[in-house]
Amino acid sequence: MIPQPETKRGIMLRKLKSLSFATALAFAPFTVHAADISGAGATFPYPVYAKWAEAYFKETGLTMNYQSIGSGGGIKQIKAKTVDFGATDAPMKPADLKTFNLIQFPTVMGAIVPVVNLDGVKPSEMVLNGHVLAEIYLGHITKWNDPAIAALNKGMVLPAIDIAVVHRSDGSGTTFNFTTYLSATNAAWDEVGVGKAVEWPAGLGGKGNEGVAALVGHMTGAIGYVEHSYAHQNHMIYTRMINKDGHAVEPSLETIQAAAANADWAHAEGNYLVLANQPGADSWPMTAATFILMQKVQDKPKTGRETEDFFIWAMDKGDDLAKDLVYVPMPDNVVSMTKALMQTLTDKNNKPLPLAGHAL
Amino acid sequence: MSDITASRFKSRMNIGDPLFKGLTFFFATLVLAVLAAIVSVLVMDSLPALQKFGPAFVWSQHWNPVKDNYGALVPLVGTIVTALIALIIGVPFSFGMAFFLTELCPHWARQPIAIAIELLAAVPSIIYGIWGLFVLVPIFQHYIEPALIATIGQIPIIGLLFQGPAIGMGVLLAGFILALMILPFVTSVMREVFSAVPAVLRESAYGLGATRWEVVWRVVLPYSRVGVVGAIMLGLGRALGETMAVTFVIGNAHRLSLSLMAPGTTISSTLANEFTEADGAIYTSSLIALGLVLFVLTFTVLAIGKKLLLRNVGKGGTA
Numbered sequence: 315m316i317p318q319p320e321t322k323r324g325i326m327l328r329k330l331k332s333l334s335f336a337t338a339l340a341f342a343p344f345t346v347h348a349a350d351i352s353g354a355g356a357t358f359p360y361p362v363y364a365k366w367a368e369a370y371f372k373e374t375g376l377t378m379n380y381q382s383i384g385s386g387g388g389i390k391q392i393k394a395k396t397v398d399f400g401a402t403d404a405p406m407k408p409a410d411l412k413t414f415n416l417i418q419f420p421t422v423m424g425a426i427v428p429v430v431n432l433d434g435v436k437p438s439e440m441v442l443n444g445h446v447l448a449e450i451y452l453g454h455i456t457k458w459n460d461p462a463i464a465a466l467n468k469g470m471v472l473p474a475i476d477i478a479v480v481h482r483s484d485g486s487g488t489t490f491n492f493t494t495y496l497s498a499t500n501a502a503w504d505e506v507g508v509g510k511a512v513e514w515p516a517g518l519g520g521k522g523n524e525g526v527a528a529l530v531g532h533m534t535g536a537i538g539y540v541e542h543s544y545a546h547q548n549h550m551i552y553t554r555m556i557n558k559d560g561h562a563v564e565p566s567l568e569t570i571q572a573a574a575a576n577a578d579w580a581h582a583e584g585n586y587l588v589l590a591n592q593p594g595a596d597s598w599p600m601t602a603a604t605f606i607l608m609q610k611v612q613d614k615p616k617t618g619r620e621t622e623d624f625f626i627w628a629m630d631k632g633d634d635l636a637k638d639l640v641y642v643p644m645p646d647n648v649v650s651m652t653k654a655l656m657q658t659l660t661d662k663n664n665k666p667l668p669l670a671g672h673a674l
Numbered sequence: 675m676s677d678i679t680a681s682r683f684k685s686r687m688n689i690g691d692p693l694f695k696g697l698t699f700f701f702a703t704l705v706l707a708v709l710a711a712i713v714s715v716l717v718m719d720s721l722p723a724l725q726k727f728g729p730a731f732v733w734s735q736h737w738n739p740v741k742d743n744y745g746a747l748v749p750l751v752g753t754i755v756t757a758l759i760a761l762i763i764g765v766p767f768s769f770g771m772a773f774f775l776t777e778l779c780p781h782w783a784r785q786p787i788a789i790a791i792e793l794l795a796a797v798p799s800i801i802y803g804i805w806g807l808f809v810l811v812p813i814f815q816h817y818i819e820p821a822l823i824a825t826i827g828q829i830p831i832i833g834l835l836f837q838g839p840a841i842g843m844g845v846l847l848a849g850f851i852l853a854l855m856i857l858p859f860v861t862s863v864m865r866e867v868f869s870a871v872p873a874v875l876r877e878s879a880y881g882l883g884a885t886r887w888e889v890v891w892r893v894v895l896p897y898s899r900v901g902v903v904g905a906i907m908l909g910l911g912r913a914l915g916e917t918m919a920v921t922f923v924i925g926n927a928h929r930l931s932l933s934l935m936a937p938g939t940t941i942s943s944t945l946a947n948e949f950t951e952a953d954g955a956i957y958t959s960s961l962i963a964l965g966l967v968l969f970v971l972t973f974t975v976l977a978i979g980k981k982l983l984l985r986n987v988g989k990g991g992t993a
Contacts, residue, residue, distance in 0.1 A: 386951030393953075456839075476839035483926035485739070485951030507740035511948065518843055518925030518937035521947055532811050533841055 351621050354381040355388015355401030356487050357522050358541045359604040362422055363401070365635045366628045378624055384522070386485030386510050392416065392607045398614075398621045400607040403487020404510050408584035415610045417659065418585050419652040420603040421628065422641040423574050425542035425565045426492055427552040427600065431530050432458065432473065435551055438564050441466045443556035444499025444591065444599060450477055450537060452502060453516030458535060466556070473535070480529045480538035483519025485510040491602040492539050495590040499599075539600075542570075543639045557599045558591050569598035570642045577603075579648045603644075608659065615661040622656045622667065629653075713969070720963035722955055731963060737928040737944075739952075744960035746967050748928050752845065752938040753968065756920060757913035759849025759934070764856050765906055771857075772864035773890065788865070795858035803922030806851045811923065814850075815842030819935050837933040841925075846934040848924040852916055856909035863908055863983070867901030868894060900982045907979025914972050917942040941968040 353363070360382035367378040383391075385402035392400025393414050401421075411418055428442055446462050449455040455462055459472040482489045490510045497503040506512050520526040523544040530538040530550070542565050545552050554562045563569045573592040579585065589601040606625060612618030629652065633643040644652070659667045723744065724731060734745025775788055819840035827836035871894050879893045895902070925937020926947055939947075941964050952958045 384951040386953045389953050390951070476841070478839070478841045483947045485948060485953070507738075509740040510951070510953075511739040513736065513738040513740065513928060515929075518841070518927045519939075519947070520926070521921070528807065529843070532807065533815060533843070535839075535841075 350376045351378045351399070351617060351624055352380075352397050353378065353388075353399040353401055353606075353621075354383050354391045354397045355607075356385045356403045356604055357382040358385075358403045358424060358426075358486075358488050358602070359401060359422060359641070361543050361547070361639050362632075362636050362641050365639060366624075366632045369632070369635060370624060370627060373627075376620060376624070382522075384484050384510075385487035385490070389607065392609065395609060395613065398608070398617050399625075401604065402607060403602055403604045404490035405586045405588065405603075405605050406584070406607065408586055411584045416607045417610055417655055418605050418607050419625075419655055420579070420585055420587075420605050420644055420648060421625065422636050422643060423570055423589065423601060423603045424641045425570050425598050425601050426488055426495075426539050427542045427545050427565045428555070429527070429530050429538050429540055429545050429550040429552050431532075431534055431536045431551065433534060435470075437549070437551050438554055439551075440470065440553040441556060441562050442553050444495055447555075448496040448500030448503045451479055451481070451496060451514070451516060452500075452506070453479070454502075475535040478529075478533045478536040479514075479517025480526050480533075480536050481514050481517050481519055482511075482522070482526060484521050484525075486522075487602070487604065488523070488539065488541055491588065491590055491600065494588050495600050498591040543641060546640050555599050557595075557597050558593050559595050559597070561595050563596060563598055565598050565600075565640075567637060567640060567642060569596050570601050570640075573597035573599070573601035574603075574642060574645070579651065610659060611664075612659055612661055612667060615667055618659060618661070619667050622659065626653060626656070716962060716966040716969060720959055720966045723959035723963040726956060727960075731960075732967065735930055739954075739957055742954065742956050744956070744963075746941070746964055748930055749939050749941040749944045749964060750967060750971075751930060752924070753914055753940040753942070753971070755845055755934070755938070756849045756852055756924070756940055757910055759846065760852035760856055760913040761906060761910060762853075763850060764853035764860060764909060767853070768857055768860035768864055768905075768909070769902070771861045772868055775861075775865055776868040777886070777890065777894070788862075791858050791861050793858075794854070799855065799916060799919045800922075802851050802855055803919035806847060806919060806923040810847060810851070811842035813842075814847050815840055819846070822935075834932050835934050838935065840935060841937070843923055843925040843937055844935045845924060845931075845938045848920045848938075848940070849934075851919050851923060852913045855916060855919060856913050859912055860905050860909040863905035864902060867898045867905060867983075870901070871897050900985050904979045904981075904983035904985075907975055907982065911972050911976040911979060914975060915942055915968065917946050921946050941965070 360380065363378075363380045367380060371377055380401070385404055388397075388400035388402050389406065391397045406416065406418055428447060430440060432440075442463070443466060446455065446466065449462065456477055457474055458477055459474045464472055487510060489512065490508065493503070493506070493508045493512055497506075497508050506515060518529065520529040520538070523540045526538040526540050527544065527548060527550060530536040540550065542552075552565060554564050556562050572594050573589055576592050576594060576597075577587055577589055579587060585605065587603065589603055591599050592601060608618075608621060629644065629649045636643050657666060661667060727734065727744065731744070731746055732750070733747050734743075735747040736743045736745045737748060738744070771791060775784055779787065819838070819842065822836045823838045823840060827833045827838070875893055875897065876889055879889045884892065920940050921943035924939060924943055926939050926943060927937040928939055928944075929936070931938065945961055945965060949958075949961050952961055
């Protein structure tokens with residue numbers, strides 16, 4: 315993908331479009347779909363699911379409609395069976411999967427990055443660590459020239475302005491992974507806790523990646539957290555992070571892959587695995603996998619098969635598309651585990667679903 | 675006309691009349707039925723939350739999805755404070771405009787200005803929101819809020835309402851945008867109320883040698899006082915329920931803060947932000963309970979407003 319120079323007006327218009335689009339979606343939870351497969355949920359993997367759907371349509375003529383309404387919404391809709399699959403960044407606990415009779419599998423991994431708006435600061439110039447980030451989000455560090463930030467950024471001129479903390483206002487898996495990381499690196503975060511939505515001690519909220527990006531973009535002195543490929547595509551000013559091993563790393567395919575290398579999927583019941591704060595010299599500390607939820611018993615075997623087909627196609631042929639958007643595909647052993655898991659889906663008569671076989 | 679046609683006409687009328695009456699009755703009562711249905715659904719679905727938290731739901735300031743502990747205080751206060759700011763900024767403007775249009779404006783300009791003001795009501799609220807976010811936030815952040823902090827912020831007591839940091843977004847900006855949004859409604863109702871003052875009263879006052887100022891303060895305003903309050907209440911009712919524009923600029927933070935420049939939240943913006951993604955029975959139920967609180971608040975305000983307006987019209991008729 316060639317990054318094209320964009321005018322400020324162009325960026326603004328696009329943000330505006332996505333902002334109002336997200337708002338429109340928020341008010342349309344019960345849309346009727348004409349698509350062959352429909353899914354809803356996490357905003358974090360939205361760019362890659364949209365790309366996959368486009369390529370899949372070209373190859374098979376089948377459409378996949380994905381609404382990025384947030385992980386909480388995805389879980390809600392798959393429980394209510396209003397969609398064929400739900401998507402979430404916060405994995406569902408194995409016990410909950412049993413209760414609602416769902417299966418869960420990871421599709422891609424990505425990163426969450428802090429983004430800032432400070433005059434003269436370029437992408438990747440500033441360095442932060444989990445402890446300081448948590449102090450900022452707790453409201454303990456309120457100025458950019460705080461000694462704790464200065465200590466990590468020797469030689470940088472930090473302005474004496476207030477930090478405007480921006481978080482997500484909607485229930486979001488990005489927030490789940492972000493707060494997981496904060497609580498892993500700063501004990502004081504435990505009073506806030508970990509979740510898709512939390513009682514934020516400081517700051518203001520924006521709806522979706524778009525909302526956070528718009529707020530950070532319009533306020534000098536702001537800091538927020540967004541999904542990495544979103545920051546990448548919108549040329550936002552992200553920071554480097556100091557990882558568990560004490561190295562300052564940039565968010566990239568390599569550092570996300572490094573963080574994923576240690577993940578033990580084989581022993582994660584129900585694929586419940588959170589990748590925050592992984593060890594390794596090159597690991598990006600805010601790495602996260604994103605998950606798909608499907609009903610174990612498919613009321614409509616035909617669409618069930620087509621949904622399976624889509625994800626098997628995506629795992630076999632979608633790796634390059636994912637990498638273009640700076641998501642890391644799942645390793646081969648996870649892919650074969652996922653394929654085996656799909657064999658356990660049944661129809662109402664407890665018969666296994668055969669694959670429909672499009673594009674395979 | 676022959677007898678046959680006449681009788682046929684008569685019999686058709688006999689069916690048509692009650693049919694029409696029944697139809698209109700049906701539509702009129704349908705509104706009531708919908709209202710009753712809304713109330714009952716709100717009450718039923720908010721029961722789990724109200725049972726868990728009791729009446730403390732209204733004055734608890736927690737909103738913690740992690741611990742499943744919810745209270746309405748923060749969004750309730752945000753709703754009321756933004757609406758009050760809207761009134762404080764909007765009502766003097768509306769009053770001035772309505773007054774100018776009914777008393778001072780040259781005849782040829784009256785209609786164009788009135789239409790322009792009413793057209794403000796036709797601007798969709800999301801436009802106000804986007805305009806607020808992209809245009810007003812930087813202006814508030816760099817100019818208005820620093821100026822307020824440096825001036826009013828230094829005064830004891832009142833200054834507490836204007837403490838930094840100036841981030842642009844927040845309760846103050848939300849109130850400002852709401853003021854613009856209620857302007858056309860309050861202005862046009864006030865115009866009606868002022869026009870309802872009988873000309874003979876005004877003319878008598880002028881005849882006694884009263885100045886324009888005296889006519890305004892001693893005759894027109896006392897006569898239409900109740901109606902003016904009614905107009906304000908209608909504006910308040912609208913400000914309380916406004917969602918999209920507020921969500922864009924208020925900052926969506928569940929925190930009580932004395933400073934008007936701090937981010938906050940309102941009931942309707944909380945619902946817009948969280949409803950689609952609330953998983954868990956108590957979370958959803960608490961959001962619906964918030965809706966119930968807003969319903970009661972808005973209903974009360976609008977009922978009072980209507981009542982005052984009707985009283986004024988009645989009085990105008992008998993004078």
